[in-house]
Amino acid sequence: MDIQTNWIKGFKFSAIAAGIKHADSDRLDLGLVAAEVPAVAAGVTTTNLVCAAPVEITRRCLKKGLCRAVLINSGNANAYTGDGGRLDALDLNLAVAHHLGTDLELVIPMSTGVIGNPLPKERMLQRIPELVLGVDRGSFGDVATAMMTTDTRPKTVCLDGWTSNGPFRILGMAKGAGMIAPNMATMLALILTDIRVEVSFLRESILYANSKSFNSITVDGDTSTNDTLVVLAGGAPDALELGPGRKDREIFSSMLDRACTDLARQIVLDGEGATKAVEVRVCGAPDENAARLVARAIAESPLVKSAFHGEDPNWGRIICSAGRAGVLFEPDRIDLFIGNVPIVRQGVLVQGDWESAAHEVMQAHEFSVLLDLKTGKGEAVMLTTDLSEEYVTINADYRS
């Protein structure tokens, strides 16, 4: 990432090694994103009933729709830590607010790492002044690095757009969705834009973008206690305003979609033990929701994912997974493709050597599967990984 794409008007960055997981580690694990003035905030948090303390606080902040700073740590999820965990998160937010000269309610906390352990709060509190002072020196990339857990690389995206009022930029960072040993990890994503957008439209846009991106990927079907996606719009006092025109709105929304989709794809490609990214497309379903159910059943089947790993065009498993998704369709009418190779047409296995052709498609690092149910207009796409022996090895490793 060059210096150009590391910068966005109205936001500053800082990251330090606070020794959160291991006291003597020099790994970046505490990051801060600070807006010059309160930015418009919207987002989505985990649907898991068991949610972490920072998620509860984030929800309150998103309800108000304004945010001045995001405090991000890896190494400890502050999840399942009870009232003590809630107090810890508030104390840290208070310190950030105090040193930044802003309100407690304007700070969003994001945590990822081991669960069930209290944060090393005292150690973290001592470093907050230094962290806040660092915002004039730090970079976006440093914060993207500080949020990593088992991710093998930071995940960032930078997009530039043009509205009738002028240019704008979207910068995004995310960390992986694979749930990991020794405990669970989390999907965290933070999107920044220098254009100011009213909160209702920002909410609408991020919900839609999320459904098409982060909600359409699966590594292992587990939803973490800490999953959070936040977008902040307009961090500078003189931020450009998004105009009311329909065209401008569409440009902004589609750019936000692209940013989220790009980050989601990076997460899948960096999934635990993943060697392939597979796009599962379902069309012709009764409606979009039905299409999503079928796509998810296929994308999360361990049998299908094992076959992807073995580059085995095992169409029977794909159709069988579709059949148990709880969606009505006629098996005798469906079409199935792997890449551009037809496997089943009108419910009948095609003649000829589809098998070696499909096997060849599957040898690629990325490929797609298309199932057409022929009963309606519902469509959905899920991006998934293969299931490798490596995934099991990573996740079975006994904690040491």
Next chain:
Amino acid sequence: MDIQTNWIKGFKFSAIAAGIKHADSDRLDLGLVAAEVPAVAAGVTTTNLVCAAPVEITRRCLKKGLCRAVLINSGNANAYTGDGGRLDALDLNLAVAHHLGTDLELVIPMSTGVIGNPLPKERMLQRIPELVLGVDRGSFGDVATAMMTTDTRPKTVCLDGWTSNGPFRILGMAKGAGMIAPNMATMLALILTDIRVEVSFLRESILYANSKSFNSITVDGDTSTNDTLVVLAGGAPDALELGPGRKDREIFSSMLDRACTDLARQIVLDGEGATKAVEVRVCGAPDENAARLVARAIAESPLVKSAFHGEDPNWGRIICSAGRAGVLFEPDRIDLFIGNVPIVRQGVLVQGDWESAAHEVMQAHEFSVLLDLKTGKGEAVMLTTDLSEEYVTINADYRS
């Protein structure tokens, strides 16, 4: 299995090597169970929308509630074979009915093996006379062997009970539920009893027994196109009748439960790549259905199953899976045990060295996990396996 437990009044057995998967194989792959007179029949078939031709025929027979013979083959599931597959199944049934001197409608077909390929019908038809003639020589164990696919051993159970009218026996056979390379396999189970039971009570009993046994196990969460459970009651013209008394009914039902539970446990223990059988118990749920949802979410989580494999008491993954099951409970009140080791009490991680104690429990071949949600009286149990590298290797193997 000794000769004693291989025998049941009113039923005869035959099995041959018909070369269904490979023409020159001498593996038993075609079996016949014949009752002396039409037996009362009840059962349960797959909920998968994509169901195989033999399943459609079985459903019609179970609707009438009478069955004279069950024709079982492995090596080919006759699934996704269209109208040709339906005709093949009927032709084979017709041959069996003809040689046994009974009606076509009284023959139940069960198939398991590769899908999408037509049965080698001609080869099978040629062998039907020999198969039917063999019923005076064959054994129950031979048929249990003929239904195997990747099962490493036949699965049978024999139980003797006593009602006020006299003694009765239940013999059961099953094959594995692991879905397998090169294509999918299936759970097939056939239970025989020498006591005659009216069809309404038999239906009620088998539905209940199924919910507590085969519907409470999971190897990989996939439901096959061919899953079938059938019980036949009273194969002899002078079969004992089950009396109308409540006590007799309870004895019969509990014996049927035990037979199904025993077979289901054997299936899990022989699951693909499984090294452990884990009982996931959920209690204190709002109702039984909620308990089942939570137990299933835990029992099917690849992360939880990987941790079982690694003998890692990763309680965070268990609670996280419970949290995404769609059931309301208060995370701050729950208790969690691994074996008899308390891990979480009233929503708080216990003090002391629970970790090494729980790790020790998990080193066993079989152990249990108990989650008490403390919100109601709903209970459910799921029996599951660990997720091993071996599972992936088996299922990723490219077809050769």
